[in-house]
Every structure is written in C-alpha cells, then in structure tokens.
Amino acid sequence: MTKHILVLHTGGTISMTENSEGDIMPSQHNPLLGADSFVPADVELTTEEIFNLPSPHMTPERMLELVKRIRQAEKEGSDGVVITHGTDTLEETAYFLDLTLDSAMPVVVTGAMRSSNEIGSDGLENLQSAIKTAASDDSRNKGTLVVMNDEIHTARFVTKTHTTNVATFRTPTFGPVGLVTKDGVRFFQELINQEVCAIDHLVDKVFLIKAYAGMDGTLFDALPEDTHGLTIEALGAGNLPPTTLPAIQRLLDRNIPIVLVSRCFNGVAQAVYNYEGGGVQLKKMGIIFCQGLNGQKARIKLQVGLSDGKQGQDLADFVDNAVS
Template identity: 35%
Template structure:
C-alpha cells in the first residue's frame, strides 16, 4: 500500500482501520453484557426531600425511572439497561391489583429472549410483601431483584444509587439464576420469603434475623453462601396470568384484652380467609377463639400466625388445629401468610391442601 499511496493517506487509512476494530471490540463487549429491565414502582428510592439533610418527612415517588437510571451511569458497565415506569406510588398504597399487574408484566418480559433479568424499584414499607408475591407467581428462573432505599435521593447519605447498582449487578449475574426472587439492600442479598423490614428509618433495616441472609455484594460481585429450600418461582403451582383479582384475606392482631369486634367486621365484609397474628406461638384468646370457630363454620379459612416475628408456628401447639380445622403459618409472618393464603384460595379451599402449601412455600 505504501508504494502506491502517500504516507499521510496510509496513516489515515491505518487509523481508521484501528478505530473500526476498537469500536467493534467495544460493541462486542457491550453485546456480552446481560439485558436487564428496571421496572419502577415509586417509593423512597424515587423520593425527594426539602433539603440535603432531610431523611424523614420526605415525599416518595417523585422521580421517574429515566432519572433514576441517569443518576447511576455506572450501570452501563454491568448491564444493558432499559427502564419502564409501571407505577409511581408510595408502597403503603400497593394493592392486590398492583401485584397482579406487576407479576404479569414481569412474566411477559422474562419470556422474551432479550431480557436476562428484572430489577423492581419499590418503596420499603411493603417491599417484602411484593417480593414474596412475585416469588410465588413469577414463572421463570431468570433473576428478579426487588430493591429500595431508606433515604431519598436528595439526602447527603442517599442509599438508593448504590442499592440500584447492586440490584442491576445481581440481576445480570449468572449466580442469581434459579435463586428465586431476591431482595438487595445495604450490600446484602436476602430471599423474598424470609426477609423483613426491621427498622423504621436506618439503612440496615432489611434483615433475615434467624434464617440468615443469602449473601453479599462486594467489589461488584455477588457472593452466595446459602439458598432457600422452599419452592419458588417456576416451581410453584400458582398462575396469575388470567386472574383479575384475588380473594379477600385479612389480618387480625392478637393483644391483651383483645375482642372479636375487628374479626367479626372483616368476616361480615366478605373475608374468605383470616390470618390471626396471635401472641406467642399463635395463642388464641378465649374471646376471639369463639369468633374464629364461628367464622370457620361459615367457610372462612383460618390461619394461625404469630406477631412475634421469628420461629415456627407449631401446628396443634397452642390450639388443636386438627380439631378446629385451622392452618398453621409455619415460619411466615402474618403479612406473608396473607399472600400465600390468597394465592392458595385461587387453587383450593381444602385446609389440608392449604396446610401442605404452607410447608412447601
């Protein structure tokens, strides 16, 4: 080439060829990155405060998904990211209808070959409930990670950006495949079934105190140390694809001097199931036990849970569940027992079958 072209032209051609090869290598590297879709639902991670020191009393769900993504440019290094605004609400306003919409959208996206994982940004107040609902209804082994923040993005110590980065990293990882729906906050990985919000405001609020977290995210890499043994996602029997609503299931809380007024009102309002969050090992006060027995005779499914927050609810322990035809919640919190019972009632009203579900999921 140099014998036929001026040296300057030769150098220009060589530079162009080198640039083309470099761009090709960049394109190839980008193509190898996993495709992750972020579904935004609002919450504190999308919130804003009056000043940089406002960490309580802020307004949730004010920032859109595109702005969330732009605030963390490092995401482009770990995945090819797309965003979609599904809802824009504070999570205390999450409803059964929101859950059904979200689960259907997640299943639609994960069925596409160009989606490798899903991240859902969510308010922390009901994050554990949404995560468990998805753990029971997502029909894919691809990673689904639910993430939130305890402080708004305008705060000096905002935890949202690093939480979002870690969640996308986790959803893009091969290590997360088949692990069920995961919750990622504070550099920790938790299972949707077992995690709970444990503090009103601190960044380390999400914990799995007795059963333990699944792993950590450190140095832009997930490390798993255990996995849940309960069935989830693709291995569950629950199909929400054609459901427009869920059966009404409500929670009754146990406490000293409790009466049957709230329980009776819920049954009269059409509850198909009641979760009784009793004291201790799900003990039943005499005043409430009579009302629960009456409700069961009317066809309402009763699940005994505990307000304690940890431990196995012993079947036939503080009540004769066999005789009363009640269901024991196993280790599920009252709010998660409600979710499983709602889905169970879309399949059966047989209490023995429902009890087996509580031991399976």
C-alpha cells in the same frame, strides 16, 4: 456476554426527593431515570417507570400487573429484572412475585431509606447492587430476591425491621442468603424450592388480624359476609386468648380458611400447648399453622393460594409450611 437487564421503577423513597421544608415527596421527574453511569460494563439496561407510587399505595392488583410485565419481559429476552419499590410494603410485593413467577430468571427487588437528594442517600448504591445481582448467573433459580445495603435476602423471609435505618431489611431466624461485594455476588445459603402459582386474577377479601392479651371476638365477628380467608398473628408459639374462640369457630363453620402465624419476630408457629386457646386445640379446630412466615407474608400466601383455586387440604398443604 452482555446481560439484558430490565429495571421497573414503581416509586418509593428511592424515587423521591426532599423539599426545602424537609418533607420527602414523590418527584415529578424520577431521579433514577437516566441515571445509569454506575451500570457494570457487561450490562445493557432498559428502564421503565411502571408506577410512581409511595409503597403504602401498592395493592395486590398492582402487584399482579407487575407480575404480568415481568412474564412479558422474559418472553422479550430479558436476562434479569430489577424492581425499585418503596420499602414499607416491599416485602409483600417481593413475596407476591416469588409465589407467582414460574421462572429461573433472576428477579431482584430493591429500594432506599433516604431519598435521592438526602445526605448519605442509599438509592443508587442499592440499585447498582440489585443490577449486579440480577446479572449474575448464580442468581438464577432462586425465586425473587431482595437486595438492600449489600445483602441478598429471600423475598420469602425478609422483613423491614427499622423505620429509618439503612440496615432495616433483615431475615429473622434464617439470615441473608448472600452478599454483594466489589467483585460480585456471593451466595452462601441454599434456597429451598416452593410451589409457585401462576395466577392471572385475584380473590380480594383476605384479612390479617393481630392477637393481643385480653382480645375477644369483636374483630372476628366484624369480618364481612364475603370474607375469603383470614390470617391471624397469634401469641408466642401459636396460641390465642380463649375469649376469641367462639367467634373463630363461627368463621370456621362458614368454611373460611384461617391461617395462623406467630406475632414473635423469630421462630416458627407450632401446636405445642394443650390448654384452652393453646395451639393443640386451635389445630384440632382446623386452623392452618403456617411456619416461618410473618403475618403480612402469610396473608399474601393465603391470597395467592385462594386465587389459584386451592381449598381444603390442598390449600393447607400449600400454606402451612414455608420452610420445607
């Protein structure tokens, strides 16, 4: 049966070209438009350029525009959607889609580390793998997936780990969920469902701050009056320098929800240390521990939860546990 796959291009290196000086720049004519000779025989492709942006120019407002286009595509009869995207913020857009699209339809995000005319360009290969994944029945009901370098990852846990290597996308702690091979798509890990928020607007003042040895309250006190929420990348298992605590308490007294993750690459944040600034104390103060997400993903989750109108325990339950 023919599968109708919509490809939405948003820009990034996959759509860029290298000039004679070696600079990589957005192309005036997207080299991916019309490149479809590699599409599997049972796939009918529709292609749209919704944006042509380097991914550092991506914003949550643009992510929401993308969500609305994907919801419409499902109504129009698409069997799956592929999004091409710059890799710098790919994981944030992918996770935003994962949290806001309430659908069984496969949604697959891909990109490239080498632009379209560089030697060893990985764009078309990644696009082909993403199309195969979006066309597979096995990809239904799996939330948003990220396909790069023959691997399938969940949007929830994948992260960019290398500035230039084509094997940059990794899933720390849990690993990839599947592979794209010559014969098709193979999943080897089950996915755990999560709550989806079908939001149609955004609250915007949600910040991310990284902790470091010797940190004090300066950055916390500098947050604007109308702050909606804050995510902190804390130390180790989930601890903070004691000199940050008075400023953090002032934010909590203003009813600003604070979500904590670890700045460590592997593992989950847990309230295990009971000393000044230790996780046990932070949890007692009312900080929400988010397990298994990195800082940029936890910030997206907090923003989506707040945009859905969640607060108090409801918000904490939504944010705190990404792994069950």
